[in-house]
Amino acid sequence: MNTHALPAAAAPFTAAERDAVYKAIHTRRDVRDQFLTDPLPDAVVMRLLEAAHHAPSVGFMQPWNFILIRDPAQRELIWRAFAAANDEATRMFSGARQSTYRSLKLEGIRKAPLNICVTCDRERGGKVVLGRTHNANMDVYSTVCAIQNLWLASRAEGVGLGWVSIFRDADLRTLLGIPDRIEIVGYLCLGYVDDLYTRPELEVKGWNKRLPLEDLVFEGKWQD
């Protein structure tokens, strides 16, 4: 057993450091349209990916991969796949809700200089994975934690990030050459931003309201 096996003192956070973490959490936005087109420096991209790679993972499985997409021609094709899926999505709403849906910009695929497809290799840890024995989805959840790390790190770097979920899975799979055994978890658009909404865009635009937190917290048991 080496000395690394011993827990070390947990470096405490100063009030200023704590506030910085909360600032990232509370001012993070799902960015669709405020992207600047300046490319992201490699050093910044690497810090963001390192942040993602330091997410928790079930059984320390690290099931994620990151496909970086910068080529405008490729992003144009991916945007077309989005647009086809979004046409289908639009038709699922009706009346005023459909008009509002149509008016929303829901992605920055062509505007954001960097897109990242985040995947989960469910076989990486073999068949039996510590912690996944009773919840088969824990590996995908680990991958989502990596995305949230990437999102918060982006905020701290002045980089906006938007998660685009309106794709037919098969379209992305074909365009990015992703094998069937690999799960596609998220498709992200990243670029520098000067401006951000001060509240979630869907709240600002009247799509939904913030729920009161106290209605969502229960003591001891589920309450109806």
Next chain:
Amino acid sequence: MNTHALPAAAAPFTAAERDAVYKAIHTRRDVRDQFLTDPLPDAVVMRLLEAAHHAPSVGFMQPWNFILIRDPAQRELIWRAFAAANDEATRMFSGARQSTYRSLKLEGIRKAPLNICVTCDRERGGKVVLGRTHNANMDVYSTVCAIQNLWLASRAEGVGLGWVSIFRDADLRTLLGIPDRIEIVGYLCLGYVDDLYTRPELEVKGWNKRLPLEDLVFEGKWQD
């Protein structure tokens, strides 16, 4: 349209603030045994829950609920459910791997003064949810983002957090009175910590190695 509809200048992070966000990300640990038994002040718990509640959610659906469990007798019953599932899990490993598995402490249910069960109400946004039209799991992913926010905020507060995934779903459902229509996403143990491992505990204990990030990043397309 009110002034909130306009994007505001994205408050830039100072280098110190950025470093604080990375400190939370890189020193966050899955805590199983270093919990102190001191109760967490209500104000701290509320800040942690607010952080979770400010996670991104598909269609601004906010599908999460948080069940707070503090009663030692209730935590004892939940620990027994863990122990039963963990016996099953142990038998899925063989040989030296089983011995190592047996030696690992995988939860702090009875030691940590606060447990939180995080759930996802998949019906909260109605049948058709913006952004969930082509990926039915986006609501659960939103809930996982809330957990990761909670985890990083905990680190900044000096609070350790461990995610326990080794339960039979039906056991937790019964013990916490959770209806079938609600998805159980995570069961978390929280308490103050003085010490944390400097690297992931499963790495320290030889269960798995950190993968080189460069092997996980692809340009443009999936590579095999």
